[in-house]
Amino acid sequence: MASAKYREIAAVMAAEIAGLPPGTKVDGELAVAARFGVSRAAARAAVQELERQFLVRRVRGLGTFTSRRVDYLISSRRPPSWSQTLRDAGATPRTVVRSCVDVPMPAAVAHMLHAVEGSAVWRLQRCSFTDDLPASWGTEWVPAATVPELPAALRRVESLDRILRDIGAVVPARSRVRASMEAAGEEVADELAIGLGAPVWLVESLNKDATSGAPVYLTERWIRADAIRVVFEAGDIFGQDGSAVGTRPASN
Template sequence: MDPRIPLYYQLMQVLLQEIEEGRYQPGDLFPSENELCERFSVSRPTVRQAINELVREGLLHRVRGKGTFVSEPKIQQDFFQRLVSFTEEMEQKGLSATTQVLELEVVPASKTVAAFLSLAHEEPVYRLERLRRVEGTPIVVVTTFVPQKYCPNLHEHDLNNNSLYRTLESRYGIRVCRARRILEVIAATEELAKLLETEVGAPLQLSKSVGWDQYNRAVEFSIARYRGDRSQFIIELRR
């Protein structure tokens, strides 16, 4: 051990290396504080601080009444760098993605939705709510609003097995060419926690997105809530 480096940090690096090398697999119960104290001959506060850092990094997570577990690796997404559908991006990464349509209905546009889509207040829009899974794990709940006038009879298309972007382009000649996205952090409500199989209050990444087509029309407004423990967004900046 290097006396110039805090002991908890050195322990954290050792545990991190063991996780990365596969000694502990995703879903495994991580050794208890007492076991780590005995193994490394360090104090309990040192072990607790090292574990807390790994939890903050998303490598471990705690389950009340059960212990600390190794987390599943986060899914890296280029959502803020490339304009592709969720389905297309997962396919390109070699991951199996599925969609479950929770609701599809025509509703009057609220003032907020109308403003994002440059519509009149209460103009009819499709409200599409979907649950997206990757490798069987729920990752994101997306609510999308699409002006009904641009895609009549959208409800007749199979959006469980076809992406919305592909459907808009193949059926209605609408190609989303430009988008603006806003990223925030929220806490999971009881309803979202149930859908995403996480805890109430767990951090979620909230993305609000507006897409414009080749005619510069605002054709979709989406609100996506991603599991914070399973999602990671890459943003590359250049000067």
């Protein structure tokens, strides 16, 4: 099968670390090279193979650690809330506000939100973490009229979804979503602390009020593919559960 030496090493290591809890330190390049009697380059290739398969995460100066991907389920049936979605998946979410400024609404945003171009809108830029890893970064556009004191509210509550419910008196629901996988550009790579060209998701979402159907806010998020497994679901026949369509688990 795996004729290359580094693949065989990777396969052995993959089996070994399969059961370990996330965050466990594992052999680094030098240790692997010594243990399997290969050059450092071959050992490096093996560890990088594991990294490509999302099995380990590597940090310069620190070491190599077992990893896990948290499911981020996008569905019209669940609120467009990062914290809620991640908590439901069993992770510990955290969001940090990078900037929140009141600007005149750009034409493109106004068009999507059915609002007046140039009217006041919050441009909120945030970085979100799962288990202390910068996993998502992006921009939210919230009409200032909905939540006049958004910066103050964000100092008290992290969740934009919650603020909109409590102060804005709306129930955000996904109205239209567009997701695709890209290679990280420079700004995105910097913000998410990954290499240039690493795989990232781009998720754009228009959210409406569940009761009135009126557009509420617009989102554009970049998400690290190695930390988050984005799962996209759309459906109209079956029930409320998030069970899979397919006939076998996604473990290929």
